[in-house]
Amino acid sequence: MHFDPWSSNDGRDDDPVNLVSRPVCEDRDSREILMLTDDRQKLKDYIDDLSARGNTSIDLGMKWGTALLDPAMRPVVNKMIGHGEVPSRFSLRPFAYDDLETLKVVVLMTDGQNTSQYYIEDDHRSGESDVYWNEQTEEYSIWNKRNGDGNDGLFYWVNNNLWRDHPKGNGHWDCGKEGLRGYPNDLDGDGIENEYFCYEVPNQDDNENGTAVNLSYPELWAYTSIRYNTEKNYYPWMNDSEARSQWRYGVYDTVGSGTKDNRTKAICDAAKTEQIVVYTIGFEAPSGGVSVLKDCASSPSHFFDVDGLEISNAFKSIAQQITQLRLTQ
Template identity: 25%
Template sequence: MFFLKDERGGILPFTISVLGVIILAGALAVNTVRVEHRRSVSQSILDICVLNSAAQRQTLPPREALDDCLVKHGFEAEITAFEATTGRTKSVTASAETSLESFFLRETQTYDIGVASSAAEALTNLEIVLALDVSASLLTAGGGSALPFADLKAAAKQFVATMLAEDTQGRVQITLLPYSSHVNLGADLAAVFNVSNAPQNMMVNGAQVGPDVTQKRCVDVPASGFGQTAISRTTALQAVPFVDTLGSTSQSTSYVAPTNATFAVAQLQNTVCSFFRLAPSPSTSNVVRLPDFTAAGQQGTVDTVAERIAALQARIDGLQATGETSINLGMRWALAFLDPSMRPVFGDFASQGRMPEMSANFPTDFGNATGVKVVVLMSDGTNRTEARMPDNLARGPSPFWIGNDGNMSWFNAARSGASKYWVPHNATWQAMPWQNATNSGAAARQMDYEEVWRRMKVSYVAWHFHARSVSQATGSANNAARAAAYSAAMNTYLPSANSITDSTKDTQLTQACNAARLQGIYVYSLLFQTATTSSPTLASCATAPSMSYNATPADLQAAFAAIALHISMLQLNE
């Protein structure tokens, strides 16, 4: 059987059918793309505007801020639901709907498009301790004509202005902590700790002896306390005595009176507890300042951001450079003021009108998700060995006597013979303490060591009582004898065996830095490069290598600005 081959047929109907399917699929694809584009654009705009209205820095009411933003972005949908909350956590939730008609379809269809967005921003508490080295080496000019100390002040002032610039709600708390040989707490802050033997103003026969020391409050931190953050308010802390160990004297054979303001009189700025007598009186220069701390009844002077910045900058301007370097103590006290155990202290000061009410909530607990704790630790060099006077030579009966005419004598028990009292003003030895030229009137009075050091520098005592008593004659042999006597006296009053060495301070600094890491405290270290030796221990104290900065006087402000920017990023990320 045969079949005929016939290639004629109806391909056209098939082609038309396929073409129709293609056109329909294309129309559906176009409409799908259009719907997705509208949805994507609407979602993006709504996300942007919800974030904007939820921002803590947004000054407009949330709904007003949202509507204003949507109009500016040409938002084509209609808000169907809105909810906002304000407070420490500000949140905004919004929903919107829009529609889109189809293209290319025989019967027009309407696509309903819905979008929703929500955002929240919590206020992050930022607690900063700005620990600034104010040792005397900052008074040594570097390569330029300006002193490094002036550069430090300018950079620190810019830093606090940056950090406080938009803090209208008091969530940024900055403690200013200057340090050199020690950290001076000042009278108000020292009063909250159990401090013993704090220097007091001394009165003799109704007259004050020596300077006003009411703000001079440095204390010794127990060696065992550097591995923790809190400093107990009940444990006894020994106050550092008032002794002018840093001042110099005139080493001549001629008599210099103990009232000589340049070479004899003990000066506030020459003690290891850094302090200066500047206006207003009593001075708080070089004293720790808690956040927005003021005198009683003066909180109204730090109400605005501008006033808070100005008050803190004024304190920075008032800092004075003196003493040696104890980075370990600067870091140790910085941790104490970030520890939650200080919250009752902040609360008490707030209730007394010395700090803002907001400050009563600080320091926050460690690990609190709403807070970031930061130490900015700045120094221009290494820890320095510090000479310390033994307690028995700082307090208690002394071998020094004062006559009723104000002249003094010194009892030298080691001298042979009956004449054991050296009288500097007439360069003689005698058997009794000097009373006056006629040995009449009130008897000579034995001074306590506290009175001796309140009146005179250690160097003056060592030279004009010890060295000059050996000989007043000239010549190399006599000069050598006086020099040996002076050195022996200085080593007696400030023995090397009683010193706190730089290596001990480095160990204590390392312990304090490790304690900061354990509690999640961020540490920025800033080495201010001058002529002094750099400190590897300071660099290693930083939380991360990227948080350790080296800066010359010329770029110190840039370093502080970089730290401020990094802290702001931490605040956002937290």
């Protein structure tokens, strides 16, 4: 998902249609995978245009490198050929593992070590959130389900620090009973929803303009950082620790480096089982990354620990070894 667990600023701060500025997964061209090609210049230009920032996921690099050699990827390749995204000469790729004319090689390089991976928890990945956004006035309203603070079933108008029976911009709901809203509810606790008919009457506030839209969770996180949502939309009316627990640390979780090290090992082992030759390069990598790379390589001689310009020699050596292997086969 497109989300930001760190920033205290909101994507809407600069422009109401801006996505969050520091997402875990960036949708930038400079971070995309380049699928199969034998165009040397295109490959070099693509590498020159790559940008690196954020956390390190050696497991994901190895996963994609191995997947692009797996015959199970062939339907995907053919579909991309049909879309003009991969040259037609790759229609039989990836070749079978037992193809005697084929040598499969992965070169895995890192300058780091596996770090934490962030993800949105299942109960906040889909469906409607409690947050409403009025694009015309650029304001949030928050529905308080059942907080037990006397404002259950009401909407908090963030910019006004007021409680109302509707999100700002959606007029007034007349339900015949105070506190009830115009869609499924069971605020009196008898287990029956929709027992009151509600209808909308004109706006009751002179300064109430625009229309508030209920945001789905993917929409909310794409435009509103998790920290901003917690601090600006919930802190003003919730207990701070409760707000943090529910709307910050209760929204996302992490996968630690140890788990990612084990994932990397599993992928490397699976690749080597299929006779894929695995070279690894640690470019000024810390000890944690070096350990993972050593374990992943096909043999100790397939691992290179390099600094500075030594990396050029490592790639030359790998190229020579691959050429020799091809000649031998």
